[in-house]
Every structure is written in C-alpha cells, then in structure tokens.
Amino acid sequence: MDAELEQTLAAIGPRLRALRRDRGMTLEALSAATGISVSGLSRVESGRRRPTLELLIPIARAHRVALDRLIAAPATGDPRVHLTPRRHRNGSVLVPLTQYPGRLRVFKQVIAPKPRKLVTHAGYEWLFVLAGELLLVLGERELTLRPGEVAEFDTAEPHWFGPSGDTPVEILHIFGPQGDKARVRARPAALRRHEPG
Structure with a gap:
C-alpha cells in the first residue's frame, strides 16, 4: 500500500x-x-x-x-463546489451551503416576490443582502436592507422577509436552530480607530 x-x-x-x-x-x-x-x-x-x-x-x-x-478523498484538481439548488414554483431559489443538521445552517437565496405571512419558530436568523432590496418585517417594524447590510433577530418574534419591490432579492441566510447566533470575530472599524496604539 x-x-x-x-x-x-x-x-x-x-x-x-x-x-x-x-x-x-x-x-x-x-x-x-x-x-x-x-x-x-x-x-x-x-x-x-x-x-x-x-x-x-x-x-x-x-x-x-x-x-x-x-x-477526505484526494483532491481531483477541480476546486468547484457542486451545489444543488432547490427551485420553487414562484421563482425563488434556495442553495444550501452547509449540510450539517443541528448546527448553524447557511443558505444562499434568491427570493421572488411573495405574499407577506408573519411566522414564529425557535431559532436565530442572520441575513446579509447581496443584491436587490430586502424588506424585513419584525412584529410592528418594517426595515429595508440594501446590498451589504445585515440584520439578525430571534425567530420567536413574528417575522417575514422578502423583496421590497417586485424584483427578486439575493441574500445569504444563516439560521441557528436552537437560538445560536452567528459569531463575528472582527471589531467595527470605528472601535479600532479609537483604540490606543
């Protein structure tokens, strides 16, 4: 051998x-x-x-x-990750980027216009807008997120998110099933500027 x-x-x-x-x-x-x-x-x-x-x-x-x-089979020389998108009849596309049940789950989503329906469930969600505008409804509040903006919230609060207009929005979506939060290790630039050097 x-x-x-x-x-x-x-x-x-x-x-x-x-x-x-x-x-x-x-x-x-x-x-x-x-x-x-x-x-x-x-x-x-x-x-x-x-x-x-x-x-x-x-x-x-x-x-x-x-x-x-x-x-951990040896590399084949092809660095591409072959993902299987899930397409919905309304035009939305969901691409699971992780396959580990019980842990933080990551998705890339293209969300087509859809009716609003507030939901609640156990967990914690983190949304990052890649393209388009995302409308996030949290209880009585409505927030519009643009590319590069992030929102995170406890899913026990009634919520809905989708395109803010009549064109799809593309997002990265992280979901923690037991209320797990995404951990961001970097400090904001504003804090770094005020630290003694």
Missing part, C-alpha cells in the same frame, strides 16, 4: 471521532443509529480497525453527510 493511501486511511478514525463529538453524540447513540457495536466504532475511531464501506456508509447516513466528507 502506498504512503498516500495509508495516510488517507489513518486520518479517517480521528475525523470520525471529531465529527461525532462536534454533534454531541456518544458512541452508544451512534451505535444505535448505525447498528455497529460500540467497540467496533471505538476501534475504527482509534485506528485499530480499518474502515470499510460497510462501516462508513451507515456512519455517513447517521450523520447525514456525504461519504467523501468522512474519507
């Missing part, structure tokens, strides 16, 4: 362990979801058992990720 293949196989166990821990899942819970024994899963994660397709397919299915995410 060549060194590159050996290295790829050796990296699978730690990757499986990290993925399981990121999801807050125990070996017992993963065992129940996959039908693979706890000891079998533990041996694969520690590298004492060679991962096979019979093991990796149920694990990928349980985590709802593509098999190549578990394997």
Whole structure:
C-alpha cells in the first residue's frame, strides 16, 4: 500500500471521532443509529480497525453527510463546489451551503416576490443582502436592507422577509436552530480607530 493511501486511511478514525463529538453524540447513540457495536466504532475511531464501506456508509447516513466528507478523498484538481439548488414554483431559489443538521445552517437565496405571512419558530436568523432590496418585517417594524447590510433577530418574534419591490432579492441566510447566533470575530472599524496604539 502506498504512503498516500495509508495516510488517507489513518486520518479517517480521528475525523470520525471529531465529527461525532462536534454533534454531541456518544458512541452508544451512534451505535444505535448505525447498528455497529460500540467497540467496533471505538476501534475504527482509534485506528485499530480499518474502515470499510460497510462501516462508513451507515456512519455517513447517521450523520447525514456525504461519504467523501468522512474519507477526505484526494483532491481531483477541480476546486468547484457542486451545489444543488432547490427551485420553487414562484421563482425563488434556495442553495444550501452547509449540510450539517443541528448546527448553524447557511443558505444562499434568491427570493421572488411573495405574499407577506408573519411566522414564529425557535431559532436565530442572520441575513446579509447581496443584491436587490430586502424588506424585513419584525412584529410592528418594517426595515429595508440594501446590498451589504445585515440584520439578525430571534425567530420567536413574528417575522417575514422578502423583496421590497417586485424584483427578486439575493441574500445569504444563516439560521441557528436552537437560538445560536452567528459569531463575528472582527471589531467595527470605528472601535479600532479609537483604540490606543
């Protein structure tokens, strides 16, 4: 077996362990979801058992990720990410940019004009306008966002968003299912200017 293949196989166990821990899942819970024994899963994660397709397919299915995410197949030289847009009859398009249920989910959306209907649900949303104008209704308030502007809000508040006029609006949309917020690490430029240097 060549060194590159050996290295790829050796990296699978730690990757499986990290993925399981990121999801807050125990070996017992993963065992129940996959039908693979706890000891079998533990041996694969520690590298004492060679991962096979019979093991990796149920694990990928349980985590709802593509098999190549578990394997980290060597690069093919094509850097493009192949995304599958979901098209709606009204002309809207939703492109999921993440595939990790239970975590922050990111979408690119083109929203066609649609009727207003305020909704509430658990979670937290962050909207960044790429093109067009977005009308955001939060309870009694109406806000118009233009390209480069951002809004974030708790989805327990009645809300609706869509184009402010009769042309579509394009946005990046981050949704945290348990009220998770997007974390912005950079400080605003105004604060940086006033810091002692």
